[in-house]
Amino acid sequence: MNAVGQTLVLFRRVMRNLSRQPIWIGFMLVQPMFWLLLYSQLFRRITDLHGFGTVSYVDYLTPGIAIMTAFFSGSWAGMGMIEDLDRGVIERFLTTPALRSAIVWGRIVQSGFVSTLQALVVLLVGLALGAGNGGVLGWLVILAASGLIGAGLAGFSNGIALLTRREESMIAVANFISLPLLFFSSILIARSLIPGWMRGASLANPVEWAVRAARWHVLPGTSWGQIGLYLGLLVVFTAATGLFATRCFSAYQRTL
Amino acid sequence: MDAVVVSGLEKTYGKDVRALDGMTFSIPEGQVFGLLGPNGAGKSTTVRILVTLTRPDGGTATVAGHDLAREPDAVRRAIGYVPQASGVDREATGRENLVLQGRLQGMRNADTDRRAGELLELFSLDEKANALVRTYSGGQKRRLDVAMGLMHRPQVLFLDEPTTGLDPEARAAMWDELARLAAAEQLTILLTTHYLEEADRLAERVAIVSRGKVVVEGAPDALKRDLRGELVTVDLGSSASDGAAKVVEALPGIDDVLAEGQRLFARVDQGAQAVPAILGALDGAGFPVAAVTVSRPSLDDVYLHYTGREFRSDDEAGK
Known part of the structure; x- marks a missing residue:
């Protein structure tokens, strides 16, 4: 079986196991709805400030919440890897000819898939609140950006899981990166309202790439070239973190 | 052809935990081979190296004709591995x-x-086939572990402590399954165990392992036969056995005397004849005897003979 076949087999395994956890499914679907409803209420008046490209904060916020949901679930993706490590599942995989990269990519694809599903929920709730999110093209870009940022951070998170192998360390790392990724981005606030130095730094933030791509329809003047660039950067980011996680496998195995 | 050839494997964990110290043995095709030793003797480390999980610091090994270092994927295709702790998806x-x-x-x-x-079907799991593994009993889970190892019809099966953690009933059932398996499939099996009885029962040949290397190797019966005579164990109650050992050693017809704690082990040709002499000599020298037993040699005695230490106390120390 080739690398893609193995990745799909392992992707189906994690999806099947997740689908057997009704509580997880419940939270996966409710959480993004909850965030969108909550934030859109809390920040209702924020568009009175200048710098927002649209009058409706919901329209502004929906892509942001989709991305935020994706990057949070991506950051935590390593927890599943730690569980597999603890239960000896990974060691069993390692004694088969299965590619290490397929073990990692099965989980990365899963995170991307789940993030895309969650983004879809956000878009539906947004629609119910009156946000069109740029029509079909807008929806497709938001789904792609959400899936990619979820997958990319999942690669990083799985790598960290293989290096630390402890839930506590994994939680510490996920917490440590989450808020900076959020604050060095325009998820909740207009770009023009972010202090200059933070705005500069945010250019290196993959989450910001995802937000910029996803929010193109409410930011006048965004060209398709820019959207393509951001999505392309996210593809590169995902490939890089996937490679990182695969490398972490070698590091992990050296310690056995 | 030998299915497994292990030559001078070495592995050190951290700075000074020497897990393997020149482990060497080979297994002919189709044989059930037991690595027998107490906890911490290096059995699991050996298996983990042979299934390509752990890299050795030195030495070489081939499995099913493939060099471990050069062709790990060919080795992985040829082997089944049943780890000590189950690796199934619960x-x-x-x-x-x-x-x-x-x-x-x-x-x-x-x-x-x-x-x-x-x-x-073979492992009587048909009824539980479509139930989640977390609902399985310990014995069912262990049988599934073994089935997993056999799934792709491997040439060599590694069983790391296959019955540890099972209750006596499930252990006996597992022994039956494994014995049947060994007879039916054209399979080379490497089994590690710290149950002497298990090695005796299942393995055609055993290597007794202590402190990272093989101390003696052979068929269980031959190993026991090599220890001529019988073993007399004297329990001295409260007094230390070192002095008493000297007394017994001086007696005629005594092959081998070992003192450990309050116990004394003597190998003799005829237990019934030697016991009165031993008791008399100890009494005369002022060593009170609490209990005395005579036994035919077991693998326990083989271990004691070749390592100079008792299996059980090494096993405890290795935990």
């Missing part, structure tokens, strides 16, 4: 676990399904 069913294992080993779909059904 959130999946028994059948799903088997099918995934088959797919990862590169089996075709139809063959995978057929083989999974066959193994579920």
